Amino acid sequence: MRLAYSVLLYLLTPFFILRLLIRGRKAPAYLNRWAERFGWYKKGQPQGVIWFHTVSVGEAEAAFALIDKIAAAYPDKPILVTTTTPTGSARVKAFLGYRVHHVYLPYDLPDAMWRFYRCFKPAIAIILETEIWPNMLHQAQKNAVPSIIVNARLSEKSAKGYAKLGAFMVQTLANITHVCAQTEATLERFVDLGLNKNNISVPGNIKFDLEMSAHLFEEAEVIRRDWFQQRPSWIAASTHEGEDEIVLDAFSQIKKQLPNSLLVLVPRHPERFNTVAKLCEKRGYTVTRRSEQKSSPVKTDVFLLDTLGELKLYYATVDVAFIGGSFVPTGGHNMLEAAAHSVPVLFGPFVHNFTEISECLLKKGAAIQVMGADELALQVVDLLEHPEQRDQMGMKGLRFVEQNKGAVDKVAERIVSMVNASR
Numbered sequence: 001m002r003l004a005y006s007v008l009l010y011l012l013t014p015f016f017i018l019r020l021l022i023r024g025r026k027a028p029a030y031l032n033r034w035a036e037r038f039g040w041y042k043k044g045q046p047q048g049v050i051w052f053h054t055v056s057v058g059e060a061e062a063a064f065a066l067i068d069k070i071a072a073a074y075p076d077k078p079i080l081v082t083t084t085t086p087t088g089s090a091r092v093k094a095f096l097g098y099r100v101h102h103v104y105l106p107y108d109l110p111d112a113m114w115r116f117y118r119c120f121k122p123a124i125a126i127i128l129e130t131e132i133w134p135n136m137l138h139q140a141q142k143n144a145v146p147s148i149i150v151n152a153r154l155s156e157k158s159a160k161g162y163a164k165l166g167a168f169m170v171q172t173l174a175n176i177t178h179v180c181a182q183t184e185a186t187l188e189r190f191v192d193l194g195l196n197k198n199n200i201s202v203p204g205n206i207k208f209d210l211e212m213s214a215h216l217f218e219e220a221e222v223i224r225r226d227w228f229q230q231r232p233s234w235i236a237a238s239t240h241e242g243e244d245e246i247v248l249d250a251f252s253q254i255k256k257q258l259p260n261s262l263l264v265l266v267p268r269h270p271e272r273f274n275t276v277a278k279l280c281e282k283r284g285y286t287v288t289r290r291s292e293q294k295s296s297p298v299k300t301d302v303f304l305l306d307t308l309g310e311l312k313l314y315y316a317t318v319d320v321a322f323i324g325g326s327f328v329p330t331g332g333h334n335m336l337e338a339a340a341h342s343v344p345v346l347f348g349p350f351v352h353n354f355t356e357i358s359e360c361l362l363k364k365g366a367a368i369q370v371m372g373a374d375e376l377a378l379q380v381v382d383l384l385e386h387p388e389q390r391d392q393m394g395m396k397g398l399r400f401v402e403q404n405k406g407a408v409d410k411v412a413e414r415i416v417s418m419v420n421a422s423r
Contacts, residue, residue, distance in 0.1 A: 001168035002134050006110050016107060027271035029086030036104040039112030041119050046078035046101055050419065051122040053105055054081060056088035057308075058334060059128040062151060062207045064095055069412040070126075071099065074419070080120055087270060087308065094309055108133040117143050124419050126150055130158070134168075137175035146177040146418045150411055151206045152190070153182050155331075155352050159189040170194035177418065180411050183356050201414070204407035205357070210340045212312075220316030227298045228262055232319060232384040235264040237311060238333040239324035244276050246327050246373045248283050253377035255301070258384055262298070264314055266305040268324060268333070273306040280304070315341040319390060320383045322346040322376060325353075332358065339366055339397030344383055344390055346370055366397030 016037075024031035035041070052067055054060040060083060071079050081096065082105035083089050092102050106112035113135045125140050125147040132149075140147040154162075162169050173193060179200040181187045191197050224230060234254075236247040244267070251263050267276045273289075280287045285301035288294060290310070305314055315321060321338035323345060325331060331353030338345050345367040351358040361367035370376045383390045 001165075001171065002138065005134055005168070009107065009109055013107070013109070023271075027086060027269070029089075032086075033104055037106055037112075038109070039106040039115030039119075041103055041115075045103075045119050046080065047119075047121040048123050049078045049080035049101065049120050050074060050124055050126070051080045051082065051120065052126045052128070053131055054083055054088060054092070054128045055131060056083060056085040057091050060088050060091050061095075062334075063128050065209050065211060065408050066126075066150065066206055066411060066415075067096065067100065069408060070415055073412070073416050077123065080122070090308055105136075108135045110135050113139045117145070123422065124148070124415065126415060130154055132162075132172060132176075134172045134175075137172055141175040144422075146422050147175065148177055148415060148418060149179045150415075151182055151407075152179050152186055153353070154186045154189045155355060156189070157352060159193060162193055178414065180414060185356065203410035203414070204404060205336075206407045206411060207334055207336050208401055208404040209406070209408040210312075210337060210401065212340060216313055217316055220313055223313075224317045227294075227296075228303075228317060229297050231260050231262045232258055233262040233264060233317065234320040234322065234380050234384065235266065235314060235318045235338075236322045237266045237315070237324055237338070238268040239266065239276075240268055240328050240330055241272065243324050243327045244279055246376070247322065247324075248280065248285070249373035250377040250380065251285075251301075252283070253374070254380055254384075257381050261384065262303060263301065264303045264305060264318055266311060266314070266324075270306070270308065273304065277304055277306070312337055312341075315343055318343060319387075320344050320346065320380055322370075322380075326350050327372075335361060335367065336401055339394075340401045342391075342394035342398045344368070344393035345397060346376065346379055348372075348376075360400060361397060364396045364400050366393055366400055 020030050050070055052063055054063050079100040081092050081100045081102050083092060084105055089102060106116050117139045122145050125145055127149045129151050130153055137147060173195045179190055181200055181202045182205040184202055187200050187202050190200055239247060254261055267273055277287050280302045287302045287304055288298045288300040289304045289306050291306045315338050321343045323333055323335050325333045326348035329350050332347055332351035335345050335354060335357055345361055347369060349371055368379050370379055
């Protein structure tokens with residue numbers, strides 16, 4: 001089965017290249033470092049690395065606290081962090097910088113993965129969330145590299161898809177040393193797919209372990225006071241193509257009732273910054289871009305956050321947060337960052353990547369689910385006009401986050417024990 005899978009990947013390789021070319025038209029970074037995507041790396045790479053694979057921005061940011069703990073436990077071990085997207089690459093370099101090594105993980109081709117393991121000789125493979133790549137895991141097993149999937153999540157829909165692979169899925173899962181699941185539901189789905197129950201635990205979700213510095217809140221207060229002039233404000237964070245129009249439709253209704261309100265708009269992908277700015281201007285809104293580095297009061301309708309790594313800061317500057325990726329079938333994005341800032345959370349109908357978290361936030365009264373522009377506008381206006389209700393929702397969200405912290409320490413202990421056992 002793995003042979004058939006590998007042959008199919010080789011046949012699809014021209015389409016992978018075509019996809020890079022197409023994406024490179026909007027994001028030129030996709031046109032660079034192609035050799036790495038096929039397992040060819042520059043000479044002089046570190047070996048015996050502690051390897052984290054984080055895919056893109058969301059997984060990378062979730063892993064930072066864990067990476068710091070493991071780096072502190074093994075100060076003499078080189079840390080390698082791989083991603084598959086340029087935005088993930090940029091975030092890793094910006095936040096971790098010289099403390100880690102970074103390359104792209106190659107496509108899951110047998111020869112590419114063989115070259116990757118030969119080059120870096122990992123001491124352990126730490127894989128964020130649910131990156132189940134058969135050849136990657138096969139090479140880990142073949143090279144006696146312990147592998148652990150951290151913060152694993154597996155939706156009911158994904159589990160049904162994997163189940164169709166039958167024995168091939170069982171064989172792939174057998175190559176995983178351990179899985180740290182977010183929830184009991186994920187544990188049960190992995191076991192149903194054939195994972196040995198002794199090889200999975202539920203330490204919780206490391207995304208709850210957010211670190212909020214006093215400096216961040218001080219900086220946010222300056223922005224809110226000096227730039228935003230204490231205007232009623234809301235953020236639409238991590239929006240995708242097709243969502244910005246819905247958000248702007250809602251904003252037009254909000255402006256009719258609250259003319260002084262400000263929208264902080266944050267497209268998920270940098271290649272869309274210019275497109276979204278033009279869309280806002282086409283709708284008749286004045287736009288200020290964060291990249292303009294203005295320090296004077298923002299006299300604008302839309303503040304476009306067109307920089308990377310500042311979303312946490314701007315959650316602390318607003319009154320209400322809408323989480324994108326939820327008006328389109330992407331599955332939603334991390335709601336916990338907004339909740340950790342005591343900000344009421346709104347999201348759309350598509351939240352299958354955060355099913356348990358979204359359900360808990362709704363049950364706790366810390367979030368509201370909206371089905372379209374009209375409902376979004378209605379709820380934003382209601383929350384902006386009722387600060388007591390807004391504060392109550394925000395505090396409920398903060399308590400939910402605080403009560404579920406601790407997963408990073410538990411996962412770190414598991415990783416340390418695995419590294420020590422493999423020596």
